[in-house]
Amino acid sequence: MNTNTLVECKNLTKAFGGKRALDEVNLQVGRGKVVGLLGPNGSGKTTLIKILNGLIMPSYGEVFVDGSRPGPYTKSVISYLPDKTYFADWMKVKDIFDLFEDFYKDFNREKAEDMCAALGINPKDRIKSMSKGTKEKVQLILVMSREAQLYLLDEPIAGVDPAARDYILSTIINNYNEEGTVLISTHLISDIERVLDEVIFLRNGQIIRHESVDGIKEKEGKSIDDVFKDTFKLVPYMGYGYENEAKKGECSSDR
Amino acid sequence: MTGKLIKFEFKSIIKQIGAIWAAVPVVAVFCCIIDYVFNNTDFARNNMHSIGSILQTISGILYVTVFVVLIAVTILIILQRFYKGLLKDEGYLMHTLPVKPWQLITSKGVVAFVVTVVSGIVAFLSIMILVGIGTLPEIFSALADAIRALNQVPEYYLYVFEVILLIVLSIFKSIYQLYASMSIGQLSNTHKVLFSVLSYMGISFVLTTLLVIIMTVLDSAVGYGIAEMFSNMEVFWGGQLIIIAAIVVTAVQLIAFHVISERLLSRKLNLE
Numbered sequence: 001m002n003t004n005t006l007v008e009c010k011n012l013t014k015a016f017g018g019k020r021a022l023d024e025v026n027l028q029v030g031r032g033k034v035v036g037l038l039g040p041n042g043s044g045k046t047t048l049i050k051i052l053n054g055l056i057m058p059s060y061g062e063v064f065v066d067g068s069r070p071g072p073y074t075k076s077v078i079s080y081l082p083d084k085t086y087f088a089d090w091m092k093v094k095d096i097f098d099l100f101e102d103f104y105k106d107f108n109r110e111k112a113e114d115m116c117a118a119l120g121i122n123p124k125d126r127i128k129s130m131s132k133g134t135k136e137k138v139q140l141i142l143v144m145s146r147e148a149q150l151y152l153l154d155e156p157i158a159g160v161d162p163a164a165r166d167y168i169l170s171t172i173i174n175n176y177n178e179e180g181t182v183l184i185s186t187h188l189i190s191d192i193e194r195v196l197d198e199v200i201f202l203r204n205g206q207i208i209r210h211e212s213v214d215g216i217k218e219k220e221g222k223s224i225d226d227v228f229k230d231t232f233k234l235v236p237y238m239g240y241g242y243e244n245e246a247k248k249g250e251c252s253s254d255r
Numbered sequence: 256m257t258g259k260l261i262k263f264e265f266k267s268i269i270k271q272i273g274a275i276w277a278a279v280p281v282v283a284v285f286c287c288i289i290d291y292v293f294n295n296t297d298f299a300r301n302n303m304h305s306i307g308s309i310l311q312t313i314s315g316i317l318y319v320t321v322f323v324v325l326i327a328v329t330i331l332i333i334l335q336r337f338y339k340g341l342l343k344d345e346g347y348l349m350h351t352l353p354v355k356p357w358q359l360i361t362s363k364g365v366v367a368f369v370v371t372v373v374s375g376i377v378a379f380l381s382i383m384i385l386v387g388i389g390t391l392p393e394i395f396s397a398l399a400d401a402i403r404a405l406n407q408v409p410e411y412y413l414y415v416f417e418v419i420l421l422i423v424l425s426i427f428k429s430i431y432q433l434y435a436s437m438s439i440g441q442l443s444n445t446h447k448v449l450f451s452v453l454s455y456m457g458i459s460f461v462l463t464t465l466l467v468i469i470m471t472v473l474d475s476a477v478g479y480g481i482a483e484m485f486s487n488m489e490v491f492w493g494g495q496l497i498i499i500a501a502i503v504v505t506a507v508q509l510i511a512f513h514v515i516s517e518r519l520l521s522r523k524l525n526l527e
Binding site for chain 2: 050053054055056057071072073075076078080082084085086087088090091095099102103104
């Protein structure tokens, strides 16, 4: 199946109730890239990642990963980091390694154990007794110990301190399969833009921009963080009086 | 892959349920020993009567407690492994494994079936221990009599097979009814547990109503009534008709519950 396009979405739409979380998304992502899926909260990032994973079905439209619709094959080539910890209470680190070894041919157990050792995590430790941060690190180890085609990382740096952000980003960049693509969803652009090759801007479920980072910087002469802030700028509420004053000002200037 | 999922499922439950499986017969043996010591030894009977009564009461309460815990843990594990394993956060792990939803459901179903059967055997064994090991020869001789009787009318072996099949299907059906109810309940964004309970009650109500309607229609279709029809049949064939009908009805429900669960987890999975 090794075509140049790894991810393809055609008119992809997902509605929850009456609201469209994704609205006619058309997208092609190639191989060997680190792509930022950027947008404010509620823009549809997690929905897109869940559809690519096969966790939810689109309302209509089509999605292909490595030429196949979401199913056991695509799941075997996707390495997914959700924004939740998914461990059961009974699990030890080695139990989850056993599970990954059983189900994912591309899981490198030796690498996972080395990464654990580097972080001082004992594979015989019960995950339930670990801190939230350590659990997240174990999940990151699992994800980055696979030689996957597509890494889907949903908010990997949200809610962690700056030192942990650096650790997570360097782990991702130093460990992904370079023939594969990493899709990172986040709204913390400044931390992540140094590692990105491409960015996708999502707003209200629609892709409003999909370009290379170099292209954007060359065209606009600004950092991706600044471009993001300009694109998604919100007008702050300044109080009732301010609003009226502003209106008055508008009226007088009209005259 | 289904086999690997079953292995994983067993691993997830064995520590929880293994302890209680071991505890129930141990407590039953303890009860027997206490009972034997204070009822069959002269010294204890004559000199330690009150202590004996207290110990017998305590051991009795202990047995009832572990027995109730066995039933509760069995039901809880069946519910919890599906609900927490597939519909809560652990679902992010399980639903992204390279397997199909039917394989996930089947692995849960098979393990839940084994847990139910083993818990049943453990409960039966513990009752046997309490009744007294001395009754075992009587049970074996009753079994031998039954087998001898069956050998004289070999076609009744068909009944044995059918009853076992019906029990197996009924256990699976009951488990899958829980799964279908939880799969429907998870569609709610706010009250998943409440909706699961309501779904279970709704399904039970619909099934009972359907059964009554079918029986009424059949009764009038036969003309002179189903009871009359059976009284005109040979006992063997009358029994066969009933048991085959029960097998078919149970199998249809089992398939329906599996399809409902599979379709909902494939198309309408609603992880938080």
